[in-house]
Amino acid sequence: MPFFVVDVALPVPLQRSFDYLPCAEDARSDYQPGQRVRVNFANQLLTGVVLGTREQSDVAANKLKSLLQRLDDQPLFDAETLQLSLWLAQYYHHTQGEVLDLMMPAMLRKGSRLDEVDERHWRRLAAANEPTLRGSKQQALWQLFEQQSLWPHQQLTSRGFTQAQLQRLQTLQLIEPLQLLPLPSAADEQQPALALNAQQQQALDQLRCSQFSVSLLEGVTGSGKTEVYLQWIAQLLQHQRQILVLVPEIGLTPQTLKRFRQRFSEPVVALHSGLNDRERLQGWRAAAEGKARIVIGTRSAVFTQMPELGAIIIDEEHDASFKQQDGLRYSARDFAVVRAHQRDIPILLGSATPSLESLHNALIGKYQHIKLTQRAGNAKPPGMMLHSLLHQPLTAGFAQPVLQRMHDTLQAGQQVLVFLNRRGYAPLLACNHCGWMAECRRCDARLTLHQWPHHLHCHHCGHQQAVPAVCPSCHQPGLESIGQGTEKVQQQLLELFPNWPIRRVDRDTVRGKQAFDQLYDDIHDGGPCILVGTQMLAKGHHFPDVTLVVVLDADAGLFSSDFRGMEHSAQLILQVAGRAGRAEMPGEVWIQTLYADHPQLNLLLDNGYHALALSLLQERQQRQLPPYTHLALLRAESEDRHQAEQLLQHTRQHVQHWQRQHPQVRVSLVGPFPAIMERRAGRFRQQLQVHANERQALHQVLHQIIHYLQQQRLPRQLRWHLDVDPIDTL
Ligand SMILES: Nc1ncnc2c1ncn2[C@@H]1O[C@H](COP(=O)(O)OP(=O)(O)OP(=O)(O)O)[C@@H](O)[C@H]1O
Numbered sequence: 057m058p059f060f061v062v063d064v065a066l067p068v069p070l071q072r073s074f075d076y077l078p079c080a081e082d083a084r085s086d087y088q089p090g091q092r093v094r095v096n097f098a099n100q101l102l103t104g105v106v107l108g109t110r111e112q113s114d115v116a117a118n119k120l121k122s123l124l125q126r127l128d129d130q131p132l133f134d135a136e137t138l139q140l141s142l143w144l145a146q147y148y149h150h151t152q153g154e155v156l157d158l159m160m161p162a163m164l165r166k167g168s169r170l171d172e173v174d175e176r177h178w179r180r181l182a183a184a185n186e187p188t189l190r191g192s193k194q195q196a197l198w199q200l201f202e203q204q205s206l207w208p209h210q211q212l213t214s215r216g217f218t219q220a221q222l223q224r225l226q227t228l229q230l231i232e233p234l235q236l237l238p239l240p241s242a243a244d245e246q247q248p249a250l251a252l253n254a255q256q257q258q259a260l261d262q263l264r265c266s267q268f269s270v271s272l273l274e275g276v277t278g279s280g281k282t283e284v285y286l287q288w289i290a291q292l293l294q295h296q297r298q299i300l301v302l303v304p305e306i307g308l309t310p311q312t313l314k315r316f317r318q319r320f321s322e323p324v325v326a327l328h329s330g331l332n333d334r335e336r337l338q339g340w341r342a343a344a345e346g347k348a349r350i351v352i353g354t355r356s357a358v359f360t361q362m363p364e365l366g367a368i369i370i371d372e373e374h375d376a377s378f379k380q381q382d383g384l385r386y387s388a389r390d391f392a393v394v395r396a397h398q399r400d401i402p403i404l405l406g407s408a409t410p411s412l413e414s415l416h417n418a419l420i421g422k423y424q425h426i427k428l429t430q431r432a433g434n435a436k437p438p439g440m441m442l443h444s445l446l447h448q449p450l451t452a453g454f455a456q457p458v459l460q461r462m463h464d465t466l467q468a469g470q471q472v473l474v475f476l477n478r479r480g481y482a483p484l485l486a487c488n489h490c491g492w493m494a495e496c497r498r499c500d501a502r503l504t505l506h507q508w509p510h511h512l513h514c515h516h517c518g519h520q521q522a523v524p525a526v527c528p529s530c531h532q533p534g535l536e537s538i539g540q541g542t543e544k545v546q547q548q549l550l551e552l553f554p555n556w557p558i559r560r561v562d563r564d565t566v567r568g569k570q571a572f573d574q575l576y577d578d579i580h581d582g583g584p585c586i587l588v589g590t591q592m593l594a595k596g597h598h599f600p601d602v603t604l605v606v607v608l609d610a611d612a613g614l615f616s617s618d619f620r621g622m623e624h625s626a627q628l629i630l631q632v633a634g635r636a637g638r639a640e641m642p643g644e645v646w647i648q649t650l651y652a653d654h655p656q657l658n659l660l661l662d663n664g665y666h667a668l669a670l671s672l673l674q675e676r677q678q679r680q681l682p683p684y685t686h687l688a689l690l691r692a693e694s695e696d697r698h699q700a701e702q703l704l705q706h707t708r709q710h711v712q713h714w715q716r717q718h719p720q721v722r723v724s725l726v727g728p729f730p731a732i733m734e735r736r737a738g739r740f741r742q743q744l745q746v747h748a749n750e751r752q753a754l755h756q757v758l759h760q761i762i763h764y765l766q767q768q769r770l771p772r773q774l775r776w777h778l779d780v781d782p783i784d785t786l
């Protein structure tokens with residue numbers, strides 16, 4: 057056989073691919089780009105992806121190793137996905153091998169075969185004669201097969217049929233077993249589309265079913281954006297397209313999924329973090345084989361291979377969960393736009409509070425700008441007011457008039473939502489004798505007091521410890537909790553409103569999808585109650601009986617040192633406010649603040665998000681910040697304070713030196729300086745910011761930086777990473 061080597065991309069940070077000898081017996085034609093292979097790399101078993109084959113190698117023949125196994129007969133990744141992986145690798149300055157690794161469901165990464173997730177089904181054979189069956193159970197079973205020729209084994213056993221009964225039908229040559237990929241079924245009861253209002257219809261009319269275009273659907277909360285998505289999807293399905301819908305981490309509730317499955321009889325696959333590896337691969341395959349016509353998923357679902365992909369929808373496009381915050385720090389939204397462009401298909405970004413990036417693109421005409429300014433149905437926009445806390449006696453953190461409104465709302469049989477973005481009992485435990493404060497040993501942060509179970513908890517590194525009985529510093533009793541978290545508010549409200557249920561919704565009370573599902577049902581079953589919650593309650597949920605929203609403390613977000621702080625606070629406030637009055641009854645939002653004359657807060661309330669966003673954009677332009685410039689962060693961290701700083705200092709010098717030889721490449725470097733919270737989990741964190749007017753210049757410099765860093769022999773504990781388009785600089 058003529059000599060050849062296989063070129064393999066591996067999930068390692070080295071900027072190159074690797075040559076391997078083929079598996080014994082394999083011909084060159086057995087290898088195609090996109091197949092997975094198993095290799096031994098530096099004594100590690102890795103799954104790599106074939107990029108091609110070659111007649112020669114730069115590696116000496118006696119140094120070449122053989123592949124351990126070829127995992128796929130057919131390419132797992134198509135040419136389009138391979139192309140996209142290259143884009144990701146270049147843009148985020150990782151290797152193609154790392155990107156492909158990220159794009160694979162975990163089971164494939166570990167080397168599973170695709171058909172491992174097939175499940176047992178039974179299929180009716182063409183029976184010659186009407187069978188004579190003994191026993192009513194067997195007859196009932198056969199009747200099912202007369203209604204529908206194919207059944208998943210598991211569905212039959214859950215209806216009480218046994219293996220023996222199935223085997224009996226098999227012996228009679230009525231049915232046969234087979235292994236198949238399970239597909240989700242549509243809801244039993246399908247629901248018709250709603251009649252769109254004029255604005256929704258106009259929005260739908262502006263959406264095309266082919267060719268690349270980006271549309272920003274800026275629709276106030278409750279304006280019926282989802283209904284527009286659904287009706288557009290219906291059109292796309294008629295064109296035999298697959299549709300990818302991305303939603304924020306907590307936006308993919310069973311209710312959302314149900315709404316899709318009740319509307320479409322085509323298989324709708326959900327991909328989210330609540331799935332196990334097996335379910336995830338099943339969903340991925342259903343999409344990759346074109347069987348799932350709609351995929352609805354969170355961030356990483358953006359990588360799902362879909363041969364007939366015809367449109368992408370990103371709901372709540374401003375949401376931070378679309379940006380991966382560790383490893384390969386990609387933005388699913390930005391990548392989705394690239395993907396749509398490459399495939400020449402439309403993409404729709406929806407939000408009541410669009411990111412300044414997307415808004416900017418809409419304003420300069422790069423994106424089509426579609427607006428929904430009214431709520432759908434009979435719902436009215438909630439009335440919003442600022443309530444100054446200055447010189448006001450507070451009860452449990454609430455001003456008197458606010459408590460009165462809460463009382464009236466409950467009396468009227470409606471629900472109240474109290475928003476406080478701080479879980480736990482209190483953000484601080486301090487000694488009232490000597491001023492000692494409970495601080496995290498490993499972070500520049502205070503420990504949060506939790507009451508149930510009773511302990512101190514660092515929300516930054518996860519460190520937990522017991523609550524001391526006396527002050528560890530002066531040994532006096534008299535430790536006091538200062539400030540409020542959701543736990544404390546719930547407890548205080550129980551005393552103030554003993555006749556109504558007070559439900560707390562945060563990560564401590566609601567763990568996992570099922571818990572949320574249960575809670576959602578409870579809230580929907582209605583009855584007056586107070587919901588106390590963090591941002592978990594804020595996003596995309598539809599609670600028809602909530603008519604009063606109280607933002608307990610708007611100030612926390614107003615003075616963030618991050619340049620996106622105000623943007624994010626405004627988005628959060630409006631999203632929470634958007635939960636009020638979404639059905640027949642009008643809603644009201646009270647925002648408590650010490651800064652009732654804060655100009656931006658007033659702009660938001662008086663003129664709405666769009667007006668505030670325009671003013672923030674102006675500010676960004678003046679300060680030369682994104683979206684007017686491009687930003688990347690190089691972060692370094694180490695247990696040794698100076699190591700991290702020095703590494704960035706040297707990197708900076710290296711770049712400056714390089715810049716002197718390349719004066720046409722204009723970037724500016726800011727830093728190194730310590731992160732806002734310098735020490736986290738025992739490590740000191742430093743950052744170097746790279747600002748550029750031109751993307752290309754930014755990438756040229758980042759390339760230099762990566763190249764430089766990879767050549768350094770760094771102590772193990774000194775780590776660095778690059779964040780392109782960071783969503784915060786904290
Ligand atoms: N054309 C319509 N006629 C009547 N009701 C509608 C119409 N469109 C949407 N609705 C209803 O209005 C409510 C809000 O709609 P939807 O959830 O689609 O809004 P949204 O814009 O996605 O909201 P948010 O951004 O706040 O999550 C839902 O109960 C929906 O059924």
Ligand SMILES: [Zn+2]
Pocket residue numbers: 496497498499501514515516517518519737
């Ligand atoms: Zn800590």
